[in-house]
Amino acid sequence: MTQNAEHILDHSELFRGDEYQQMLANKKALFENPHDSAEVDRVREWSKTPEYREKNFAREALTVNPAKACQPLGAVFAALGFERTLPFVHGSQGCVAYYRSHLSRHFKEPTSCVSSSMTEDAAVFGGLNNLTDGLANSYNMYKPKMIAVATTCMAEVIGDDLNAFIKTSKEKGSVPADFDVPFAHTPAFVGSHVTGYDNTLKGILEHFWDGKAGTAPKLQRKANNTINFIGGFDGYTVGNMREIKRIFELMGIGYTILADNSDVFDTPTDGEFRMYDGGTTLKDAANAVHAKATISMQQYCTEKTLAFIKGHDQEVVAFNHPLGVSATDDFLMTLSRITNKAIPNALEQERGRLVDAMADSSAHVHGKKFAIYGDPDLCYGVAAFLLELGAEPTHVLSTNGSKAWGQKMQALFASSPFGKNCRAFPGKDLWHMRSLLFTEPVDFLIGNTYGKYLERDTGTPLIRIGFPIFDRHHHHRYPVWGYQGSMNVLVKILDKIFDEIDRKTSSVGKTDYSFDIIR
């Protein structure tokens, strides 16, 4: 017997016992009709070759291990950033179960969201009744201040018209006529979660600024000196938003954070479940029309939103997930230029500390090769930071990156001598990345939790930066933006580099002459 009451074995140890190992070997030999192990080895080795890579890159129909999710996930993420707002996704109900699980597995927090639970009859007759009943139920049960509606692909395929449906629902008395129900069509077969974020944020601003779907006068912009800030779809929203607010306050800037979900994804455990917490107030969302400018940290999360805001005569500026010294400099100087506020000494000191840390540690990063994958803006930001550190972001892959993103990445590589041998891979997936790591190996891989499969297969150590991170806890609480956030990223990278050196030098009597106490 393997199990033991005194020292209870978990799955990771239990099944290594002889009894289980024998049992599994018998199962395989007798019943599984396994391939010959030599054949498995042959195919495994073949899958590492340039020949396999060529076939792999010739794929046209098949996607394997994509690094992207679908639009409504981004819609839910954005909607949760507004005061007492309940995201409502119109379509099949299973989708909502998935978004809630996915976000909760990353943040280790509850994710409140409802579905209109459409089934076969709604597929035939349309989902108007589902929407009407759903709005009435949500409104009564969860007492939201706003319900933000998005769509699943089912509702999109059958062509449900949200604008008309919401109007009719209100006429039928589902929610009061003046209750805020902004909406966005978010088909899963267009773009990715970053597109859904964009569409939803635009939908909410459009609702407040452009007359609430014809039920209120459009707002007249009276320009003031405040700045709107948009984070984009961001797995580090909890840490990042707080860091950004600190920076704005240090600079004395009047600001509105749009879609601020940093509190709802970080409520305390004190005996009370807060379904809603914090968020951009509806008043602030409306008044954001008067701002002097809007700054987006992630261009590819806000393309439509920024175009819409620009149409309301604001200056708009988009960054690409700024990380490191120059990108943060650029961010702060832009803030300073727009607001005429000086960059305070406190931030300058933080900058100096980041430069100090990079100078102290750059010898360990310099010349190292990295593969990066993730959302297009994150990839750009991380690659730019690595170039600053003298590292080479050799393969940069974004499943939801466009060709234009690929060109922008190539331009970044061209701007640095360390980018000489680097290449961007828009629209590719993690099975492509597997071939890249086998045929053109790098020292480290940067990506989300799914990267651990690549780490296992190719032996490339994984540094977890991105979304989702399911298998490490609380990283989302630490910022990655600003000089201090960049410091966190630097430390994360360095920790893995040092761990690897230790791992490779820890063999007693063989390699441990280099098992140094000081590095």
Place this chain on the structure above:
Amino acid sequence: MSRATTQSVAEIKARNKQLIDEVLKVYPEKTAKRRAKHLSVHEAGKSDCGVKSNIKSIPGVMTIRGCAYAGSKGVVWGPIKDMIHISHGPVGCGQYSWGSRRNYYVGTTGIDTFVTLQFTSDFQEKDIVFGGDKKITKLIDELQELFPLNRGITIQSECPIGLIGDDIEAVSREKSKEYGGKTIVPVRCEGFRGVSQSLGHHIANDAVRDWIFDKSAPEASSKFEPTPYDVAIIGDYNIGGDAWSSRILLEEMGLRVIAQWSGDGSLAELEATPKAKLNILHCYRSMNYISRHMEEKFGIPWCEYNFFGPSKIAESLRKIASFFDDKIKEGAERVIAKYQPLVDAVTAKYRPRLEGKTVMLFVGGLRPRHVIGAYEDLGMDVVGTGYEFGHNDDYQRTAQHYVKDGTLIYDDVTGYEFERFVEKIRPDLVGSGIKEKYVFQKMGVPFRQMHSWDYSGPYHGYDGFAIFARDMDMAINSPIWGKTTAPWKDAPRPSLMAAE
């Protein structure tokens, strides 16, 4: 609070009825009427739990349920390790269900086994407009080229497939022919079908019947000699290794497990199952369909069993043995005796720490009833339970074999109801899913995920019971629950009486 010994069953029933009345008040009239049918207080001696089930969820209430795709790809088909399961449609469904269910398996992932890969046709707008049949045809060719050791392919339909009129059956037949009779299974598990995961299970079972049993002989890939002691494990998804810690007991009692459905399962095992002498069924909800089919078509009897907690394990081992000769019956007794010292040691260690603690459950499949015995073995009381996607036959089994008089029953519970029930009853533990976990922990109520075992497990079998007991103890008796209130909030407030 721990079991309130001062409360009589009559008092508990009255309180639960009052709780139901209270939660129903929040709903608009039409919804209240519908929800009332799903909430009940169990009356001992009744043949079911007094609730309606397997009915459409109401829009906007925050149901916990998923969809048919989740039931087919996520539950039944996904764990078959040597086949490739394509999430056919947009990217999301496959992405959110990628690797999250912990169906353990042994194999060289990406080469001869494929469970933790996400294969998708990643539909774009043009696929919706022009149809996806051409794409899936080409996709199968690409799979054959890049993953040559796959034993078969399933096409798991997402919502759009059934709405745009794709003919995946024709594609499957055509490609199967082209690849020399390869097993290619189209599954019509579009998420809008039915009311929950449940129909997806049924559709997936039917697809095994139609596209595997009807197209292959049991001898096709498994050449083993049958014995009188061959059984198949049906409805164990090997979450955290559950099927393994079950299989070992069956083998120790002298049976031979020829197939696992579907955790750590292979196509060969599915095909060989008609050679079994008995199908033993753990998750009745998701796989009773194929068990009944095999009974009708191949004359294989089936019996339900429950491997949670020593009482139910012993009962089940004896029940399974009753289908066989004395050798197996003796084997069952030998196994029960062998593990008794482990059971005694685990119980001695944990029961004193858990005695009298109360539990509320809300899970899927079989667990809202099956785990009750394991809690009772530790001296704990399940005071509320409900099914995410159960049918009336589940509630019958629950009423007749598991729950106590006065237990609060909630079918397809809404977020609001569950929160209120827990808030008022204040059980010592809630067992439910990831969407519920943090809600209750915020409230200061200990919680264990009872779908994924909170990344622990196995919980099946004697080895699993030890882990189960430890996990429940560490959840309930974690020192952190004593710290949810700041100490200055506990201090007696200065009285204002004098000033008044």
